[in-house]
Amino acid sequence: MGVRSVTDTLGIERAAQDRGSEGLARLLGWVSLGLGVTALAGGSRVAQACGVDDSRTARMVLRAAGARELGHAAALLIPRRAGLAGWTRVAGDVLDLAATGQAMRNRRGERRRRLAYTMAALAGITAVDLYASIRATQRRRVYDGGRAYGSVTVNRTPEETYNFWHDFENLPRFMYHLESVRRTDPRRSRWTAKAPAGRSVQWEAEIIEDRPNQLIRWRSVDGARVPNGGSVRFMPAAGNRGTEVRIELEYSVPGRAMGRLAARAFGENPQQQICDDLRRFKQVIETGEIARSDGMPDGTSVRAQARQRPARPLARIA
Amino acid sequence: MKANCWIAPNRVAVEDVPDPQILNPRDAVVRVTSSAICGSDLHLLDGFIPAMKRGDILGHEFMGEIVELGQSARDGLRVGDRVVVGFPIACGDCISCQNGLYSVCENSNPNAAIAELAMGHSPAGIFGYSHLMGGYAGGQAQYVRVPYADVGALKIEDDLPDEKVLFLSDVLPTGYMAAEQCDIKPGDTVAIWGAGPVGQLATVSAYLLGAGRVIVIDRYPYRLRMARDKAGAETINYEETDVLDTLREMTAGRGPDACIDAVGMEGHHASAALHAYDRAKQAVKVETDRPHALREAILSCRNGGTIMAIGAYGGFIDKFPMGSFMNRSLTMRSGQAHVQRYMRPLLERIRRGEIDPSFIITHTLRLHDTPQGYDIFKNKQEDCVKVILKP
Ligand SMILES: NC(=O)c1ccc[n+]([C@@H]2O[C@H](COP(=O)([O-])OP(=O)(O)OC[C@H]3O[C@@H](n4cnc5c(N)ncnc54)[C@H](O)[C@@H]3O)[C@@H](O)[C@H]2O)c1
Numbered sequence A: 001m002g003v004r005s006v007t008d009t010l011g012i013e014r015a016a017q018d019r020g021s022e023g024l025a026r027l028l029g030w031v032s033l034g035l036g037v038t039a040l041a042g043g044s045r046v047a048q049a050c051g052v053d054d055s056r057t058a059r060m061v062l063r064a065a066g067a068r069e070l071g072h073a074a075a076l077l078i079p080r081r082a083g084l085a086g087w088t089r090v091a092g093d094v095l096d097l098a099a100t101g102q103a104m105r106n107r108r109g110e111r112r113r114r115l116a117y118t119m120a121a122l123a124g125i126t127a128v129d130l131y132a133s134i135r136a137t138q139r140r141r142v143y144d145g146g147r148a149y150g151s152v153t154v155n156r157t158p159e160e161t162y163n164f165w166h167d168f169e170n171l172p173r174f175m176y177h178l179e180s181v182r183r184t185d186p187r188r189s190r191w192t193a194k195a196p197a198g199r200s201v202q203w204e205a206e207i208i209e210d211r212p213n214q215l216i217r218w219r220s221v222d223g224a225r226v227p228n229g230g231s232v233r234f235m236p237a238a239g240n241r242g243t244e245v246r247i248e249l250e251y252s253v254p255g256r257a258m259g260r261l262a263a264r265a266f267g268e269n270p271q272q273q274i275c276d277d278l279r280r281f282k283q284v285i286e287t288g289e290i291a292r293s294d295g296m297p298d299g300t301s302v303r304a305q306a307r308q309r310p311a312r313p314l315a316r317i318a
Numbered sequence B: 001m002k003a004n005c006w007i008a009p010n011r012v013a014v015e016d017v018p019d020p021q022i023l024n025p026r027d028a029v030v031r032v033t034s035s036a037i038c039g040s041d042l043h044l045l046d047g048f049i050p051a052m053k054r055g056d057i058l059g060h061e062f063m064g065e066i067v068e069l070g071q072s073a074r075d076g077l078r079v080g081d082r083v084v085v086g087f088p089i090a091c092g093d094c095i096s097c098q099n100g101l102y103s104v105c106e107n108s109n110p111n112a113a114i115a116e117l118a119m120g121h122s123p124a125g126i127f128g129y130s131h132l133m134g135g136y137a138g139g140q141a142q143y144v145r146v147p148y149a150d151v152g153a154l155k156i157e158d159d160l161p162d163e164k165v166l167f168l169s170d171v172l173p174t175g176y177m178a179a180e181q182c183d184i185k186p187g188d189t190v191a192i193w194g195a196g197p198v199g200q201l202a203t204v205s206a207y208l209l210g211a212g213r214v215i216v217i218d219r220y221p222y223r224l225r226m227a228r229d230k231a232g233a234e235t236i237n238y239e240e241t242d243v244l245d246t247l248r249e250m251t252a253g254r255g256p257d258a259c260i261d262a263v264g265m266e267g268h269h270a271s272a273a274l275h276a277y278d279r280a281k282q283a284v285k286v287e288t289d290r291p292h293a294l295r296e297a298i299l300s301c302r303n304g305g306t307i308m309a310i311g312a313y314g315g316f317i318d319k320f321p322m323g324s325f326m327n328r329s330l331t332m333r334s335g336q337a338h339v340q341r342y343m344r345p346l347l348e349r350i351r352r353g354e355i356d357p358s359f360i361i362t363h364t365l366r367l368h369d370t371p372q373g374y375d376i377f378k379n380k381q382e383d384c385v386k387v388i389l390k391p
């Protein structure tokens, strides 16, 4: 179920992204939206259909369930969160099953029959939610294991793009978690990354595969505290659309506490970080600068987005 | 400096804020000599565009004098240059920019990730136009920072007054693009919903591009009068007659060849009940936009004709007449104006006296009085069509 591995055109093996679980989460999101709106807007008719139109409390419970469904919908339809959001639906289902069971206990006849149908439908939904959540959680584990992919198209030739990347000293210009990269010899470089609490982590990396204008692969040399590596591939986009750049980073998270702390230098959410890095990479290689606004003076960063400043100039720093 | 800031839905205020500074090598800082209030600002004022923050500086139509330049903006520009600035913030280097699609620049929105959640892909950043469009401070201020100044700022070397060139920043290219995207053939009839600044300048542009007839639809007699007297349009007051019938009648049953929606997300409907229906859905956010004009434009257009949605939309609409659109082979185009693509050629036309967009100006106010300007413009008081602001 879920995660498979594929070998791509350049011979690099990697875990396939489980698109199926994303689609399912989305579908469930829309279902939640529909249920929520129906329960909130069509109150009395819904109550009738479920067989609980005789009780005010039941109608209130129904409305609360509707509001809750809207919450699920929001969570599920925001893709990067969908993995965990599924579990909130499962929890909601359990509540609904309990509430329906309670309602069945003191009803007879037609109402009880309708409640039984409701119960059966709920059980079905719970099963689907459970399946989707387990599958989405498995997908997340792949990322937590310290692997991230990303891709972007830039308006430069593969040669220009390769050359820019091949000079690893350029990387900190758009990879914000890096403090510096210094070339020590043609194949080797010394990387310094920012770690939490003002610390930094250092390691030595070497290029292990180098196909001009096509591919660069590198990895940390033995003894790095957080063994890591990565690859970047360049492919001409058809019809003069520039170059498709695909990057993949990998690091192992060592068991020791210190090692785990150091691993945080790779970001709390490497997948998100790689998206930001690639956006900034595109900006730098195409325009020569990072796009900065008054709301986001440090430039693109999904993490900073939620805390952005108002769109007015910062006070001048003397 | 002083700047007009968004405070809360339906509230703006002029506040003291820090002066802008150069953040990037291609930036310029411009001392604003004239700015304007746009119909799009009303959508922000009313709170229909999400992601506004208290204190955001508004304004995306402005011009002025360069007072500071980053290192790499110095090639074509000099401190002291008089410039008009296009409202989309565009890098000039990405594939979209190089194809002339400046308002979907791939690099200028630092909040592209939020925009992708809302719209699938991100459009360009825009001055003073919410955090969804980048969180850039706007130009209803004494000074403004202009990113990628080498692409966004057009030098004005003549002694043409601000009033004639200010609208190169937005509504003139917008009106022009609206008409241009209709692929007008000689003799075509073009119908335009909305007699605001965009509708007025779309009218003038449609004639320039060879339209035989332009019919403008609105409900404010003074705006319709301007469209007739200054832009040469025929007019329909939608509160007095049924638009669809009247257009059918005027075109002997065919319908207009092209229909421009220059109204956007806050459309009004002559039927109070239908208006209330959309208004209510918009209030509870089941539908974010009120597309009355768009629906009517689609139903009115001749078979095989073109709809140009230049009015701004923010989210989702309801009751889109897809059946009419599909079965009758209609084409729809849209977009924030690719201003940088039209600025130079339109400046030429202004120079040659072919267009003078200053006829739309009805009010000139001090920056200090901007909130009052929003009020007058929004509520169509004092026969207001366009407010410009002077520091
Ligand atoms: N695409 C772009 O680049 C771009 C640029 C500038 C403005 N805009 C948009 O264009 C629209 C118009 O801008 P403006 O400055 O002229 O605004 P405006 O508010 O002055 O004009 C809108 C006009 O539409 C009329 N109207 C409302 N409902 C109508 C209906 N059902 N039928 C006919 N007319 C109706 C109003 O009475 C008003 O006169 C706005 O939505 C604005 O956001 C888009």
Ligand SMILES: [Zn+2]
Binding pocket: B038, B039, B040, B041, B060, B061, B087, B170, B171
């Ligand atoms: Zn505008």
Ligand SMILES: [Zn+2]
Binding pocket: B090, B091, B092, B093, B094, B095, B096, B097, B098, B104, B105, B106, B107, B108
């Ligand atoms: Zn661009």
